[in-house]
Amino acid sequence: MNAEAMSAAKSAVSFDRSLKSDLRIYWGFIRNGFLNMLAYRLRYVTGILTYLLLVSVQFFIWQGVYSDSVEGASINGYSLSEMITYVAVGWIARSFYHSNIDYEISDLVRTGQIGIYLIRPVNFQLMLIFNSMGESLFRIACFSWPIALTILFVFPVQLPASAAAFFMFCFSTLVGFVVLAQFNFLIGMLAFPLKSIQGVMRAKYFIIQLLSGLLLPLAFFPDWFRWIVEVLPFKLISYVPLQFYLGKVESSEVAEILLTQAAWIGILWFAGRYFWMRAFSRLTLQGG
Amino acid sequence: MSVIEVENLSKEFRVFSRREGVGGAFRDLFQREYRTLKAVDEISFSVEKGELLGYIGPNGAGKSTSIKMLTGILKPTGGKMEVLGYHPFRDRKAYTKHIGVVFGQRTQLWWDIAVIESFSLLSRIYEIPKDEYKERLGKLTEILDLKELLHTPVRKLSLGQRLRCDLASSLIHDPKVLFLDEPTIGLDAVAKDSMRSFLRTINRDFGVTIILTTHDLKEIEELCRRIIVIDHGHIIYDGDLKNIRKLPGMCKQVSVEFVAAAPLEELSSKFTTGVKFTQESERSVVVDYDPEKISTVELVKNVLTGYEIADLKITEPDIEEIVMKIYRDGVA
Numbered sequence: 001m002n003a004e005a006m007s008a009a010k011s012a013v014s015f016d017r018s019l020k021s022d023l024r025i026y027w028g029f030i031r032n033g034f035l036n037m038l039a040y041r042l043r044y045v046t047g048i049l050t051y052l053l054l055v056s057v058q059f060f061i062w063q064g065v066y067s068d069s070v071e072g073a074s075i076n077g078y079s080l081s082e083m084i085t086y087v088a089v090g091w092i093a094r095s096f097y098h099s100n101i102d103y104e105i106s107d108l109v110r111t112g113q114i115g116i117y118l119i120r121p122v123n124f125q126l127m128l129i130f131n132s133m134g135e136s137l138f139r140i141a142c143f144s145w146p147i148a149l150t151i152l153f154v155f156p157v158q159l160p161a162s163a164a165a166f167f168m169f170c171f172s173t174l175v176g177f178v179v180l181a182q183f184n185f186l187i188g189m190l191a192f193p194l195k196s197i198q199g200v201m202r203a204k205y206f207i208i209q210l211l212s213g214l215l216l217p218l219a220f221f222p223d224w225f226r227w228i229v230e231v232l233p234f235k236l237i238s239y240v241p242l243q244f245y246l247g248k249v250e251s252s253e254v255a256e257i258l259l260t261q262a263a264w265i266g267i268l269w270f271a272g273r274y275f276w277m278r279a280f281s282r283l284t285l286q287g288g
Numbered sequence: 289m290s291v292i293e294v295e296n297l298s299k300e301f302r303v304f305s306r307r308e309g310v311g312g313a314f315r316d317l318f319q320r321e322y323r324t325l326k327a328v329d330e331i332s333f334s335v336e337k338g339e340l341l342g343y344i345g346p347n348g349a350g351k352s353t354s355i356k357m358l359t360g361i362l363k364p365t366g367g368k369m370e371v372l373g374y375h376p377f378r379d380r381k382a383y384t385k386h387i388g389v390v391f392g393q394r395t396q397l398w399w400d401i402a403v404i405e406s407f408s409l410l411s412r413i414y415e416i417p418k419d420e421y422k423e424r425l426g427k428l429t430e431i432l433d434l435k436e437l438l439h440t441p442v443r444k445l446s447l448g449q450r451l452r453c454d455l456a457s458s459l460i461h462d463p464k465v466l467f468l469d470e471p472t473i474g475l476d477a478v479a480k481d482s483m484r485s486f487l488r489t490i491n492r493d494f495g496v497t498i499i500l501t502t503h504d505l506k507e508i509e510e511l512c513r514r515i516i517v518i519d520h521g522h523i524i525y526d527g528d529l530k531n532i533r534k535l536p537g538m539c540k541q542v543s544v545e546f547v548a549a550a551p552l553e554e555l556s557s558k559f560t561t562g563v564k565f566t567q568e569s570e571r572s573v574v575v576d577y578d579p580e581k582i583s584t585v586e587l588v589k590n591v592l593t594g595y596e597i598a599d600l601k602i603t604e605p606d607i608e609e610i611v612m613k614i615y616r617d618g619v620a
Contacts, residue, residue: 024412024415025412025413025415027412028408028409028412028413029409031409032398032401032405032409035400035401035405036398036400036401039400039401039441040400112394113394115356115361115391115394116391116394116395116396118360118361118380118384119359119360119361119384119387119389119396120384120410120413121380121381121382121383121384121385121413121414122381122413123381280363281363281377282363283361283362283363284301284362
């Protein structure tokens with residue numbers, strides 16, 4: 001074997017090793033997030049009721065909207081049954097992909113506690129995302145499924161269109177988690193110049209609900225607005241997974257969707273990295 | 289071999305100065321006034337392997353800012369620094385594997401989970417092999433007496449317990465340099481004492497280089513041979529702690545109690561420079577003198593001849609007083 005091939009093989013091995021050890025490190029953060037949530041598990045009992053209430057409100061609204069039309073008729077391509085499924089499954093998925101990274105960053109900046117995380121040999125961005133992943137896994141294990149069962153029991157929700165559709169729904173929801181987590185990271189970066197981002201976070205909360213398609217499928221938006229929303233990454237959070245669930249995605253479209261998902265994850269990662277580097281090199285640590 | 293090399297290291301902050309009152313606050317919205325604050329101003333020093341260095345200075349002197357730069361979490365605005373061959377800020381991820389840091393005022397353990405879970409997460413972060421981790425955890429648990437604490441969430445620990453756990457967490461990866469920023473703040477005397485003996489042990493037996501900042505000068509006196517005093521961003525003293533007593537301008541003190549009334553004026557006329565007499569009570573006088581200008585023997589001889597003395601006491605200046613004087617007057 002010539003030297004070049006040797007070194008290539010060696011670097012492939014070392015890449016594999018570093019990836020493995022990285023995974024071990026960040027698995028620790030997943031575990032950490034999970035344990036952290038466990039400390040406050042009671043909070044989630046009330047959460048279940050809140051989700052049930054939210055879905056109920058949506059259910060009655062849509063029942064009202066469809067009450068004038070003929071049995072089985074559809075509005076913008078959605079029948080009442082599909083609409084109810086869209087809303088109910090959308091909220092169940094939200095209990096998983098939800099994350100608080102923006103809030104966590106602003107808190108770390110405000111208290112100066114951020115210094116504590118920087119004395120550790122870890123990537124700040126990955127650390128927060130994986131920690132959030134742990135919290136989401138906790139919610140799946142202890143929170144999402146009781147919500148799902150309760151909602152499925154109370155409301156006439158359709159099953160996924162097919163096994164493949166369900167798989168793509170789960171996969172895309174995971175992508176949705178990553179997209180939202182990274183977007184929240186970017187919002188968190190605003191805490192460095194602004195110090196307090198309460199207002200921004202509140203605005204973001206409503207904007208995401210609208211632009212992700214959680215409140216309404218994109219087909220209900222006026223054309224010009226829909227065009228904007230299609231270009232933005234937020235539809236990947238809720239709308240796209242739900243399209244898979246309802247079987248509304250043609251197999252010819254799948255490749256393009258996967259590409260869009262990968263592209264946005266990449267773009268948001270590098271944007272996050274850029275703004276984090278910038279913030280870090282300008283960091284003034286508050287207090288002590 | 290030097291572990292830390294710092295050359296002309298500086299950190300400037302741009303501080304937004306707020307105007308007064310409601311009108312001022314409105315004007316601040318549109319036009320901000322900034323001024324530049326030099327928190328650390330071209331400091332240079334080096335630290336050898338195995339040293340236990342006291343890094344002291346009054347509040348706001350630039351201590352914490354320098355520590356934050358040396359630990360890689362704050363970017364310097366000028367100068368050079370190198371620790372263990374790394375540039376702390378630029379090589380942060382690789383560098384922080386080899387150092388331990390304790391900020392006494394905040395915990396670095398995860399607040400809501402049991403202490404042992406924090407340790408196990410750290411063992412992953414630092415990629416410590418399992419056997420090694422077990423061994424080191426066992427050792428630290430023993431010396432720091434953590435056994436009872438390991439399964440308690442951090443938020444339920446007392447301050448002293450928390451600091452012991454924090455110290456253990458900063459040593460779990462066998463760091464070569466340990467930065468301690470006020471590690472004993474708020475501790476009671478017993479806890480402080482055991483903390484000190486622990487620091488001495490890890491410095492002496494494990495060869496860990498330690499940089500210690502504290503306001504407790506007794507602690508410095510007990511632990512450190514060398515100190516660096518920083519004020520207004522400048523190093524105003526760097527050297528042996530013992531020599532600080534011999535600095536010019538550091539007065540020693542003799543208290544004399546006479547049998548009869550103290551002959552203050554007579555005594556004052558006997559000495560010209562470097563001696564100051566203060567009457568304490570009718571029969572006793574305190575003499576402050578500069579040992580550079582007049583030796584203790586000469587002074588005492590002069591005071592003794594011709595008077596009857598009831599008691600005489602020579603006192604070395606207290607470290608606390610010396611440092612306070614340095615803070616106040618600088619080094620002459």
